[in-house]
Amino acid sequence: RKEVEQDPGPFNVPEGATVAFNCTYSNSASQSFFWYRQDCRKEPKLLMSVYSSGNEDGRFTAQLNRASQYISLLIRDSKLSDSATYLCVVKRANSGYALNFGKGTSLLVTP
Amino acid sequence: NAGVTQTPKFQVLKTGQSMTLQCAQDMNHNSMYWYRQDPGMGLRLIYYSASEGTTDKGEVPNGYNVSRLNKREFSLRLESAAPSQTSVYFCASSEAPVREAFFGQGTRLTVV
Numbered sequence: 001r002k003e004v005e006q007d008p009g010p011f012n013v014p015e016g017a018t019v020a021f022n023c024t025y026s027n028s029a030s031q032s033f034f035w036y037r038q039d040c041r042k043e044p045k046l047l048m049s050v051y052s053s054g055n056e057d058g059r060f061t062a063q064l065n066r067a068s069q070y071i072s073l074l075i076r077d078s079k080l081s082d083s084a085t086y087l088c089v090v091k092r093a094n095s096g097y098a099l100n101f102g103k104g105t106s107l108l109v110t111p
Numbered sequence: 112n113a114g115v116t117q118t119p120k121f122q123v124l125k126t127g128q129s130m131t132l133q134c135a136q137d138m139n140h141n142s143m144y145w146y147r148q149d150p151g152m153g154l155r156l157i158y159y160s161a162s163e164g165t166t167d168k169g170e171v172p173n174g175y176n177v178s179r180l181n182k183r184e185f186s187l188r189l190e191s192a193a194p195s196q197t198s199v200y201f202c203a204s205s206e207a208p209v210r211e212a213f214f215g216q217g218t219r220l221t222v223v
Binding site for chain 2: 032042044045046087100102103
């Protein structure tokens with residue numbers, strides 16, 4: 001079983017919609033949590049870190065539930081420019097704190 | 112502000128050829144990583160270097176070797192390329208356990 005699981009989608013939503021992505025992780029030793037965004041044929045880039053208390057950055061809200069080993073990302077008022085693949089990422093103490101990636105969830109925002 | 116720089120960006124190899132992918136970061140990060148990304152598989156860790164002078168295997172190390180040349184540079188070598196190594200390779204670096212990693216632009220490698 002892969003350590004980080006995501007629904008691959010694709011999610012096709014109209015502009016202005018709210019969309020939520022979910023992610024589960026299997027290793028309770030995971031220490032840090034992130035959402036990365038990856039555009040087609042580009043490198044992954046940090047969208048936001050995920051904190052235990054939940055956090056918001058503009059239209060984006062991330063939540064972490066350590067008890068259920070579950071992470072979520074909510075995007076409000078979707079823009080065309082939000083179209084990308086969203087990667088759920090966890091980091092744990094071994095493996096030199098390397099990032100462990102989910103396979104990504106594809107989002108397409110349509111006019 | 113270069114960040115993480117990878118070379119080359121594109122490469123085509125014949126089966127059995129060798130090559131080295133270069134990676135350098137200018138952010139004074141301790142940890143560096145090599146990942147490969149394949150369709151439907153996500154990013155998988157090949158090797159990592161937690162600090163200068165140390166390297167360790169990741170999830171998919173077979174067929175690869177690495178060298179942490181100094182704090183800035185971390186290279187990935189394919190000694191005898193195979194078609195199964197056709198992939199996009201990303202180098203990344205990170206400062207602290209709870210901080211994010213920064214990625215290079217990737218190397219698109221095709222082995223024929």
